[in-house]
Amino acid sequence: MAEIEMEIDSIRVSLMNYQRVVVLxxxxxxxxxxxxxxxxxxxxxxxxxxxxxxxxPLTHDFICVIIDALGANVKxxxxxxxxxxxxxxxxxxxxxxxxxxIDCRPSxxxxxxxxxxxxxxxxxxxxxxxxxxxxxxxxxxxxDKSEMKEPSKFAIFSESTHDIINKSxxxxxxxxxxxxxxxxxxxALTKKIPTAANEVLKNLGINLPKFPARIEASxxxxxxxxxxxxxxxxxxxxxxxxxxxxxxRLGSDxxxxxxxxxxxxxxxxxxxxxxxxxxxxxxxxxxxxLIRLYTRQQPNPYEI
Numbered sequence: 001m002a003e004i005e006m007e008i009d010s011i012r013v014s015l016m017n018y019q020r021v022v023v024l025x026x027x028x029x030x031x032x033x034x035x036x037x038x039x040x041x042x043x044x045x046x047x048x049x050x051x052x053x054x055x056x057p058l059t060h061d062f063i064c065v066i067i068d069a070l071g072a073n074v075k076x077x078x079x080x081x082x083x084x085x086x087x088x089x090x091x092x093x094x095x096x097x098x099x100x101x102i103d104c105r106p107s108x109x110x111x112x113x114x115x116x117x118x119x120x121x122x123x124x125x126x127x128x129x130x131x132x133x134x135x136x137x138x139x140x141x142x143x144d145k146s147e148m149k150e151p152s153k154f155a156i157f158s159e160s161t162h163d164i165i166n167k168s169x170x171x172x173x174x175x176x177x178x179x180x181x182x183x184x185x186x187x188a189l190t191k192k193i194p195t196a197a198n199e200v201l202k203n204l205g206i207n208l209p210k211f212p213a214r215i216e217a218s219x220x221x222x223x224x225x226x227x228x229x230x231x232x233x234x235x236x237x238x239x240x241x242x243x244x245x246x247x248x249r250l251g252s253d254x255x256x257x258x259x260x261x262x263x264x265x266x267x268x269x270x271x272x273x274x275x276x277x278x279x280x281x282x283x284x285x286x287x288x289x290l291i292r293l294y295t296r297q298q299p300n301p302y303e304i
Contacts, residue, residue, distance in 0.1 A: 041107030
């Protein structure tokens with residue numbers, strides 16, 4: 001089984017539920033492997049990486065002391081399996097010239113590895129399935145190039161998001177427009193109920209039954225912003241691209257309607273961005289509402 005050497009690139013906090021994601025980076029390439037870990041493990045890794053002094057040994061310090069006291073050495077930490085949505089790992093220990101592989105959580109393997117400067121590896125089959133690429137501008141692409149198709153065909157879109165993209169095309173046809181712009185996406189997003197995006201808009205003071213008429217009025221008053229283009233406008237394409245980035249940033253394995261909403265706000269040109277900003281709806285306010293919404297829901301499971 002091929003194993004690729006990795007390094008810890010960063011540990012990020014999900015705004016969805018305050019869980020942590022450790023991002024491993026393949027050495028000498030731009031391939032990354034994000035793995036959910038629990039907050040305690042994240043703190044344990046960060047303490048060592050940042051050289052923070054703690055008055056008493058943490059659990060992983062204690063583990064390393066035991067390994068050393070037994071005359072053993074940690075040879076490597078390996079992320080070796082991905083079963084469903086759960087990553088598996090092992091720590092390879094050498095004692096009396098005998099190599100022992102100890103099954104454990106990825107977070108524990110990483111926390112031990114950083115303490116003893118042991119190399120970190122990931123199985124190629126794991127990277128092929130769960131790895132992501134970031135281009136020179138820090139944007140998302142995929143380890144599996146077969147997934148890189150038209151935006152409406154991305155496998156990482158949730159069913160609700162697929163519906164919104166398809167509905168936006170229907171809205172454009174209904175309005176006799178030869179382009180699909182951000183206004184059409186916002187119309188579809190508003191009409192796709194229930195979603196977290198709708199809940200956020202409602203909590204931010206939007207009257208959902210009346211909002212579509214306001215969107216259409218904005219499109220009629222300022223037709224030159226996107227209507228000069230045909231097909232999917234550049235602003236709409238940018239929205240989809242940004243929504244994909246948000247899904248990663250917020251720790252989701254699928255692009256959800258709320259990510260589309262953030263994408264509409266983040267891209268600065270277009271009917272939807274102008275309308276939402278005029279209503280004082282910005283990314284920060286959306287994040288706050290999402291935190292409130294997600295904390296009322298069952299959190300995603302940690303890696304086991």
